[in-house]
Every structure is written in C-alpha cells, then in structure tokens.
Amino acid sequence: MYSKNPFNNMIYMEMIGMKRLILLFVITIAHIMRFIIVGIIKGFTNHHAAHSTMAWCQALVKNLNITVEMNGTIPSQGVLFVCNHRSYIDIAVIGQYFPSTFLAKKELASWPILGLAAKLAKVIFVDRNSAQSRKKSRVKISQTLKEEISVIVFPEGTSYAGPGILAFKLGTFELAADNNISVVPVAIEYDDASDAWVGDDTFIRHFIQTFKKKTVRASISFGPILQDKTPQAIMYSSYKWIEGALPKKNKILIQEAIGGTL
Numbered sequence: 001m002y003s004k005n006p007f008n009n010m011i012y013m014e015m016i017g018m019k020r021l022i023l024l025f026v027i028t029i030a031h032i033m034r035f036i037i038v039g040i041i042k043g044f045t046n047h048h049a050a051h052s053t054m055a056w057c058q059a060l061v062k063n064l065n066i067t068v069e070m071n072g073t074i075p076s077q078g079v080l081f082v083c084n085h086r087s088y089i090d091i092a093v094i095g096q097y098f099p100s101t102f103l104a105k106k107e108l109a110s111w112p113i114l115g116l117a118a119k120l121a122k123v124i125f126v127d128r129n130s131a132q133s134r135k136k137s138r139v140k141i142s143q144t145l146k147e148e149i150s151v152i153v154f155p156e157g158t159s160y161a162g163p164g165i166l167a168f169k170l171g172t173f174e175l176a177a178d179n180n181i182s183v184v185p186v187a188i189e190y191d192d193a194s195d196a197w198v199g200d201d202t203f204i205r206h207f208i209q210t211f212k213k214k215t216v217r218a219s220i221s222f223g224p225i226l227q228d229k230t231p232q233a234i235m236y237s238s239y240k241w242i243e244g245a246l247p248k249k250n251k252i253l254i255q256e257a258i259g260g261t262l
Contacts, residue, residue, distance in 0.1 A: 017212030020064055021204065027063060028117050031056040035120050049122040050099035050149045056117070057095035065215040068093055071245075072222030075184055078148035079225065080141070080176055082238050083186035084165045084246070085154035087197040089210070090188050093218050100150040103137060103172075128157060128169075138175045145181060152186075155235070161196035162189075164246070168239055173231035185223035185238040187245035190216065221245040 035052045042048060061068065066089065074097055083094060091102060102118075106125045109115045118125075124140045127133035141151050155168040176183045190196065195216055197206050210216060223241045228234045 013212040014208065017208030017210075020211040021207050023063055024060070024207070025113055027059050028056070028113050031059065032113075032117055032120060046101075046122055046144060046147055046149055047099065049120065050101055053095055053101065053121040054097075054099045056121075057092045060092040061096050064092075064211055066092060067215050067217045068096075069217075069219040070097070070222075071219070074098060074222055075182070075225055077150050078145050079150050079182040079184050080145065080172065081150060081152045081184050081186050082155050082168075082172060082242075083152060083188055084242050085156050085159045086161065086188055086190060087159055087195055087210075088203070089190075089195065089197075089216065089218070090154070090159075093188055093220055094152060094186060098150055100152050101144060103141065103151065103153045106133070124151070134171060138171065141172075141175060142179055142181075155238075159196060159198050161193060161198045162246075165239070165243055168235050170231055170235060173235040173238070176227075176234055177229055177231040180227065183226045183234050183238060185226065185241040185245075187221045187223070187242045188218060189246050190218050192217070219247065 031052065035049075038052070039048055060066070077098065081094070081100070083090065094100075095102070101122050101124060103124045103126060104118065106127045108118050108123070109125050111118075122144075124137050124144070126137040141153075144151050153172045155172050156166040157169050158166070160166045173183070175181065192210075192213070195210050195218075197203070223238075223245065226234050226237050228237070
C-alpha cells in the first residue's frame with residue numbers, strides 16, 4: 001500500500017521489483033521442469049522447444065504485468081523475423097505470439113537459470129567475433145526454418161535505447177537472399193524509454209527498476225513478408241519499415257543502414 005511518506009513508497013516499489021525478479025526465476029524454473037518432463041514423454045524435438053518457449057514467454061508477459069499493443073498480421077510459421085532490439089524484455093514481447101527460437105549472443109548461455117532455459121529452448125548462440133561461429137549459426141538458422149519453426153533475429157547486434165535504430169548487420173539478410181527465405185520486419189517500442197537495457201547497467205538493477213512499476217507498456221508491429229535475391233535490398237527494406245513503424249516521438253532521420261557481418 002502507498003504511504004504519505006515518499007521514502008516508504010520508494011521502499012514499497014523496490015519490494016515489488018524484487019518480488020517480480022523472484023517470480024521471473026520461479027516461472028523459468030517451472031518452465032525448465034515442465035520442458036524436461038514433457039521432453040521425456042514426447043521427445044526433445046525442436047518443435048517441442050519452440051512451443052515451450054512460446055508458453056514461457058506468455059507466462060512472463062502475464063505474470064510480470066507486461067501490456068503489449070500488437071499491430072499487423074503474423075504470418076505462418078517458418079519465417080525469419082528481424083526486429084529492432086531495446087531490451088531483454090523484447091524476447092517475451094515477441095516470443096509470446098508463435099513457436100520460435102532466437103539468435104542470441106553466446107554470453108547468454110552462461111547466465112544462471114536463464115542460460116539453461118535458453119539452451120533447452122534450442123536458442124542459436126553466436127560469437128559475433130568469430131567467423132566460424134557466425135557461419136555455424138547461419139546453418140542452424142536455415143535448418144530450423146526448414147522445420148517450419150520461425151527464428152527471431154536482432155540484426156542491430158546489440159540493444160539500443162533509441163531514438164531510432166542502429167545500422168543492421170548484413171549476414172542474416174545474405175542467408176535470406178541466398179536461400180529464398182521469407183523475412184518479416186518487426187518493430188518493438190516501450191512507452192518508457194528507460195525500459196531499454198543498454199550500456200553497463202546490470203541486469204538485476206535494471207529489472208528491479210523496470211518492473212517495480214505497475215505495468216510495463218510495449219508496442220509491437222509486424223510488417224510485410226519480404227523476399228529478394230539481393231541481401232542489401234532486404235536489409236534496407238526491413239530497416240526502413242521498422243524505422244517507419246516506430247512511434248513518431250522516437251524517430252530520427254537516418255540516411256541508410258550500413259551492413260556488416262552477422
């Protein structure tokens with residue numbers, strides 16, 4: 001309950017944030033246990049992992065009071081979703097809508113509890129400083145898509161608070177162009193700019209500060225299906241669509257995205 005004393009209110013809100021942090025790990029542990037039990041019975045397939053990931057994301061959105069405004073149409077499975085990256089919250093925001101897996105930095109694999117959940121979810125880990133790792137990740141993305149399981153990629157390569165978005169890495173779009181893969185651009189934004197997780201901010205501190213609020217409000221917009229034989233064309237079209245779909249208050253003018261490596 002709120003008090004007339006500002007200090008008491010601050011303590012109360014911090015406690016809400018801490019309770020939700022505990023809830024995050026409780027939900028994740030329960031998800032891990034359920035995944036293992038169902039996997040033993042039905043098999044540890046990629047489809048099982050993708051559906052389990054969706055259920056985990058749905059539980060997080062519901063129990064952490066994340067309110068999401070969704071726009072656009074979600075296509076059938078087996079497409080490559082490319083999304084701007086604001087925060088770790090993006091995973092739950094987009095992952096709740098369909099069975100999928102993600103491309104993520106290798107560092108996530110070493111996180112306590114969350115790293116194990118990511119491994120069980122068949123997340124595709126990549127070391128962006130290793131050409132061999134990037135090549136392997138592209139092969140895994142292609143194999144996953146052939147199983148009609150969608151893959152979510154954040155082509156900026158890191159989270160960014162905005163306004164606007166960072167330049168995209170070209171590697172994902174080369175894979176799409178070479179293999180005639182359907183690409184769907186996705187724009188995610190938060191009402192509160194401080195919900196973005198960037199720089200040297202620690203996960204626990206940021207989580208508590210973000211989720212001590214009554215609700216975290218986000219918007220997500222799904223764009224058109226894109227296909228082209230030229231990776232630069234797909235990348236540019238994806239970039240411009242996402243940039244245009246972000247709320248007007250967070251837009252900036254950028255000439256064009258400059259491609260790099262996956």
